[in-house]
Amino acid sequence: MAKRIEVSDLNIYYGNFLAVEGVNVSIEPRSITALIGPSGCGKSTFLRSINRMHEVLPGARVEGKVVMDGQDLYGSDVDPVDVRRQIGMVFQRPNPFPTMSIYDNVIAGNRLNNKRMKRAETDELVERSLRGANLWNEVKDRLDRPGSGLSGGQQQRLCIARAIAVEPDVLLMDEPCSALDPISTLAIEDLMTELKERFTIVIVTHNMQQAARVSEQTGFFNLNGVGQPGRLIEFNPTEKIFSNPDEKATEDYISGRFG
Amino acid sequence: MAKRIEVSDLNIYYGNFLAVEGVNVSIEPRSITALIGPSGCGKSTFLRSINRMHEVLPGARVEGKVVMDGQDLYGSDVDPVDVRRQIGMVFQRPNPFPTMSIYDNVIAGNRLNNKRMKRAETDELVERSLRGANLWNEVKDRLDRPGSGLSGGQQQRLCIARAIAVEPDVLLMDEPCSALDPISTLAIEDLMTELKERFTIVIVTHNMQQAARVSEQTGFFNLNGVGQPGRLIEFNPTEKIFSNPDEKATEDYISGRFG
Amino acid sequence: ACGASNESDDSNSGSDGGGDTQELSGELVGAGASSQQAAMEAWQAGFEGEYPGVRFSYDPAGSGAGREQFIAGSTAFAGSDAALDDEELAQAQERCAGGEVFELPNYISPIAVIFNLEGVDELDLSPATIAGIFTGAITSWDDPAIAADNPDATLPGTAITPVHRADDSGTTDNFTDYLFQAAGDVWTSEPDGEWPLPGGEAANQTSGMVEVVGSVDGAIGYADASRAGDLGVANVAVGESFAAPTPEAAAAVVENSPAVEGRGEYDFAIELNRLTESADEYPIVLVSYHLGCITYDDQETADNVAAFMGYVISEDGQAAAAENAGNAEISDALREQAQTAVDAITAG
């Protein structure tokens, strides 16, 4: 059920501030696409515009098209809720629901949408998702404890488990491993590699080795100066980006220092 | 004014849960000490106990000694406020004060001790600190805007600027670069190297290359199993840790995967 | 199932001696003067004993509100500390199917001049002295005017704190009416339910008045005599002597007061004789009326009103009220007079 996403001439605004300008890109299904670039260049902003999370901020809006398998996600007949159901997201800062137990956090996507599931089914789903996020062993004995009592990395993995539990077609991850130790990072990377068989994955990362390791395609964002909009400078197969990029800026950035 | 910190037999509790057990370590002045280990093993907990930030959580307490240049920081005549004034901290999640402007955020700590600084002095201090945190260029035109309108990485750098603005003797950093791009990371690392001439720095990181790059000493935390307390498994010069560690566990962890 | 344990139909009805409970039903709603609230409780209880089928309620919302609601037709009768004025009378007649209105002086209560003065239990006061105290002309208890009224008493030099009612009340209306008529030049303000002079200590309701007078040495006020409690009660000059506010003296002055001229056959509003010189009469009296129609639209209401008023003026009714409220019972003459009105009530 992986989906191809085509973005054309996308401008993204916060109120009157143009944060990201003129993005044109085609994201392949069943692949991992990495987005890299300096801080503040609009990676998160672009990522959030793909599943229409951008527009929940007051005054935030976009111009242009994001087409998923032929359908414009910003079309007037498209419900953003449906978009988000198919395009899941993991945020930069872990945000488990404080009112819910670890168990309920994992199945929040189903519960909140009032899906009825048998107890055995949900048990199975919770275990599968937590294992997928490499958290099962640490929390299996305290599934009924609040999710907010976990360490930062545990919380992040809980959020990943929550996102994959709804089995979206596309998974957007905003620096999902920035709070994780290498072992968990490895587990998440393995998970991504596994998931891409079925899903389309877009990941923002500052860790260029990670980008090099897991992704097929890499996009490099940059901005010319403060107050200027961010732009997608280069989008190419990861191998090419890291060995022989088209753009001077990309090369500078990558060779500047590795992760 | 760097300080030597000696920790002996430190047990750290959350209520009745023993999170970290029996830490004995001596942290050298004018050096960078890195703490590594899997998620949830108690690195953050240990770090927070050094400047008595741990005890602000309800039910949290410690047993044992943390001695700084001969003085027990947990002595009955020691005011935690004074401890924290000299041992600064940067948190895992950026936390600028949302009600203050960027400018005021930077000098928030200084304002406490010194109500009336000359405008020129503070201007100078703000610029120096922001430059130190590699944020000056991005925000110099909007110093009077709220700090919460920045990107994640920008916010983290703002917090670093705020912490170094008070010129503490010791600086504790909990994964300060996990939200930063390589360029900012590099800048922060350079800054640390510069600061260690005068200060003692302790940093928690998941990025082992970073630990290898910047630190003189490295401590490896681990835990035997879920619900078990975390322990300091090995503490040695960084070079030794990464080339020829004493402990099998350390070697496993490090060789498992790099950054 | 959900009733209070004292309300169950079989346990209580007719238990207190009435024997033959009567077959009336429906509702009887009244509203008005709060002054008669305590008496009304007794009347209601007695009436409900005799007529358990009637749902009775009396809303002590105030005389003005009572008259308005009666005129508007939302109640069957009203309680009022004052008789209807001409304009209201016309409106009331319209409300009563164009017919006659009854006004029965059913609640009579002496208003006592109460005081709190250490070492003084007995006090005689002439109208002019009372007025002087309340206008602020007399400020100390050893004032010659007070001494002149009480030649035998030893009066302290305590400052006087006169207290008046803060709310608009029938008590104030009657008290100022008395001062206006009896105190001569010393009191010039027109009688009014609202205290007519600016400033001074003001208290809400009779209970507030009693509380404040009771708490300040040297305070003086006016209140329903039954509520005076431990406070000193002044005797008021009547002619050459001084009268105490007893129920009997109050009933006597009402009986001997002339009727208001030019009213209907069943309108027994009276013009209180404040200037009485009879030593058996006490001139500061509050009369609270019951107002209703001689002709009601429906039979049920007419029957209920007639039954209620009949009970109120009955000896039982008056005695029950006097026991609970401490008011004066109406005289036989007044009762006979009222009975004519009760008998006349019909539907049409």
Add this chain to the structure above:
Amino acid sequence: MTVTKAPTEPPAQQRTIRRPGDRIFAGAARGSGIFILLVLAGVAAFLISEAIPAFTASSEEIPGGEGLGDYVWPLIAGTLLGAVIALLVATPLAVGIALYVTYYAPRRIATALGYVIDLLAAIPSVVYGFWGLAVLAKQLVPFHEWLDDTLGFIPFFAGPASTTGRTMLTVGLVLAVMILPIISAIAREVFGQAPALHREAALALGATRWEMIRMAVLPYGKSGVIAGAMLGLGRALGETMAVAIILSGGAGATLNVISNSSPSTIASNIALRFPEATGLGVNTLIASGLVLFVITLAVNMLARWVVNRRADFSGAN
């Protein structure tokens, strides 16, 4: 969620289609808001229509015989005086209480202490009235005398001191006690919610407890405190029974808060006069209610103006 920067161009949400559930829910929420406006409009319409006869009547017909302005003016003075005393006393106290409960009291009993203060909200206003009359007023008589003796040169304490203590000052203090739980409960909620992240940031900079509160808690809770104060002010302005029972009112406008001749307040005056009022008397009382309505309006506009000046830095989110 702040309304600081209204987008100048049409927001993207315009194109957004909404699911039925969302439409219904949003409609219900919006409808509730509009309904409240309608209720208020209803109250205003009621007040205006009933007040018109009093505005058009000649001045002799108004109770007091001096016209509506002269009738209402002392009441306005009394209302504002009592409410201002209450607010000045209660707000700092309530903030103190809320801070005590959230950050100073021993943790184990802190919540319980919070409920204890809430008990003040449970006490009916009639009881406040009788307590004020029978207990507090008497206790405050010496205080009144002291104010008269030492601060008599200030117009507020010009005296002569009341011998019963049933003054505007006492009323203000009782009102302060009545609104205390309202302000402190809301302040407590918002102070307690100040993010740990920011509190820890302050502590880590070497802030003392108070400095932490000043940096991370008060700015965050400011809007809540103001909301609580406005609720409290509303209650103080509109309190009826307690004031009617305690205050020795009915005099002309004065700043003097310690004498026994105080102006009444609008709400208590209505309660005192309404049962016996007829005809134009009723209209006059309702006109005074309308005036109170307008006062509340004005006070709120003022408060809003003050608050909105630094809305950009609101702590929420």
Add this chain to the structure above:
Amino acid sequence: MSTDTQAAPPAATPQEGPVRVQRKLPRYAPFGLFAGGVAVGAALSALTGFSVISTVVYGVVLGTVAVYAASRAVEGRRKATDRLVTSLVTTAFGIAMVPLVSLVWTVLDNGLARFDGQFFSNSMYRVVGEGGGAYHAVLGTLIITALATAISVPIGLMAAIYLVEYGTGRLKKAITFFVDVMTGIPSIVAGLFAFALFTLLFGNDFRAGVMGAVALSVLMIPVVVRSCEEVLKLVPNELREASYALGVPKWRTVMKVVLPTAVAGLGTGITLAVARVVGETAPLLITVGLITGTNLNPFDGRMATLPVFAYYQLTQPGVNEQAFLDRAWTAALLLIILVMALNVVARLISRFFAPTTGR
């Protein structure tokens, strides 16, 4: 002021320790100083004519000043300010306890006399003088308050949700503003309004408990809106975003994420609103009046309520005054207990949902 407070003077550094431990007041010094201040205050008030209030006032002021001055001299400005605030904040709490204790004592002292079985099982039907009870008034208050709550909470909560989650532009501004204005409606005016409204709709002689409930709702709604709004604003946006990103529609997000997260605060707010109106006398006096018997139908006929019951018992007693006063105070006591019980229920509910906070 500015020069001598510059940083911590190094002169104040005692022993060897690296943490510039300024000299510290001994642990119990603040308490001792405070007590000393109180003692001096007592002496002072004894000089000027002893009274409890002046002793307390002088004592607290002097005690606070003593602590501040000592701390200022020994520990420096910042620490002294901290201690000063601690004193002030504790004093604030202490001050609030004074009227509370006095009030509760007054009510208990007077109200326990009739706190008996008869009071709870009997109405005032055909009761003259002694005896009787408030059964009818308790039920009346419960019914009318429940009705008012049923009207106000959904409307108020939804309006708060509108303001926090949906509101934009003028309508939001208007609602926020006018809700504040609404808090200033005097209770008696609310009663008059409800009276006029129902008279208009159902004619002159219509009286019912629902009139009172509507009057109380006018008073209650703004309290619900305002307190709920404040609490909802505190729910972090992160959580909303987390929910949206799971493909949860906004309304479900509000219902299942925002409201549960805020439930403790909502409970406090609603309890506050109920407490605000449950003791109201004036509007009920005008709308539902008073009867002596029990009426359980809020849509027909007058009803008895505890505040009105207490008010008339207090203000219009009969000859046997004590019996009336006892009933009045017991009714007041009952009202307080009622609100307390409500408080406990609200706490239990919120305890059930409330987030267990961690880092």
